[in-house]
Amino acid sequence: MNIGETLRFFRKKLHLTQKEMLDDHLDPSSYSRIEHGKQIIRIDTLAEVLKKLSLSPEEFFSRVSLDKEQKKFRELFYYCAEHLDNQTTKQKLIDYYLKLAKFQHNLKEFSNYIVIKVYFSQYWKEIPPLTGEEVQKIVDYLLKKDYYQQYDYLILANTIRFFSIKQQDLVLFRALPIADESLRDPLTINFAYNMLTNLISSRIHAKDYEGATKYLTMAKKQDKAGKNYHFRMNLQYLNNLLEYLVTGEHQYMEYIYDFIKLLENIGDIDQAEILKKEVTYLTHSNFALISKNDFPNGLFKC
Incomplete structure (x- = not known):
């Protein structure tokens, strides 16, 4: 829904008339045009209308689609991602990817291009993996930015495992701590935290336990308010996995499977299975270094 449709939705649910929505800045005809999408509403006027509706901005905008x-x-x-073999939707996404491959108009389209490549190159031969040139382009772009936006953190979450150690350090210096973190939306913060957990995981898979420890220490300094339990639990899982690989002490394996069991109990079966395979691969075989394209790659919300 757009802003006008959303205003009409809440007004009717709350059994209010258009007349009851008016204030010193709105006349009946103006408000009617706003609800029907024929007139733009000023942000300060919208704030007054939301007060009349007793609506928080978060609740209101959760129903507004500003980018259809x-x-x-x-x-x-x-x-x-959930129906990899559906040929109709697959072709639609591939066609969109091919359009983006020719040209991206903005950061959003660049981010869409990247997440399609990183995720679907695992499954579809029509989508090639990231090239070294593309990785360098991403790094060069990020190193020029002073303020990282949501799409920047999404790109980082999906690609930081492809960076060299030097590139990772240089980009993290700019990306963390998250500027204005208390003012950021939860999705942006989650992308930044996913960047860190994905980075730590890639270091573990590369057998760079010293690097994994460094980044884990850095990650533990984030989320100072302790609000993001998902992030903190993933960090604890990675900490236990790293400790087991370094020390071989069985207690850490017990902690790992306690976490996996918790995921199963809350219904996150897919993630539990991914972690079981990861633990089996890293601990029950003499695993060799693999291509960065073969590191486990989860599905990041975009």
Whole structure:
């Protein structure tokens, strides 16, 4: 829904008339045009209307679609991720990817291009993996930025495992701590935290336990308010995995399987299975260094 449709939705649910929505800045005809999408509403006027509705901005904007094109992309992306063999939707996403491969108009489209490549190159031969040139382009772009936005952190979460250690250190110096973290939306913060956990995991898979320890120490300094339990639990899992690989002490393996059991109990079966395979691979075989394209790659919300 757009802003006008959302205002009409809440007004009717709360059994209010258009007349009851008016104030010194709005006349009946103006408000009617706003609800029907024929007139733009000023942000300060919208704030007054939300007061009349006793609505928080978060509750209101959770129903507003300000970017229908991106909403459609996200729906297609996640449907394809869950239905890899659906040829109709697969072709739609591939066609969109090919369009982006020729040209991206903005950061959002660049981010969409990256997440398609990183995730679906694992499954579809039509989508090639990231090239070294593309990784360098991403690094060069990020090193020029002084303020990272949501799409920047999404790109980082998906690609930081492809960076060299030097590149990772240089980018993290700019990305962390998250500037204005208390003012950021939860999704942006989650992308930043996913960047860290993905980085630590990639260091463990590369047998760079010293590097994994360094980044784990850095990660533990984030989320100072202790609000993001998902992030903190993932850090604890990675900490236990690293401790087991370094010390071989069985207690850490017990902690790992306690966490996996917790995921199963809350219904996150897919993530539990991914971690079981990861633990088996890293601990029950003489695993060799693998291509960065073969590191476990989860599905990041975009």
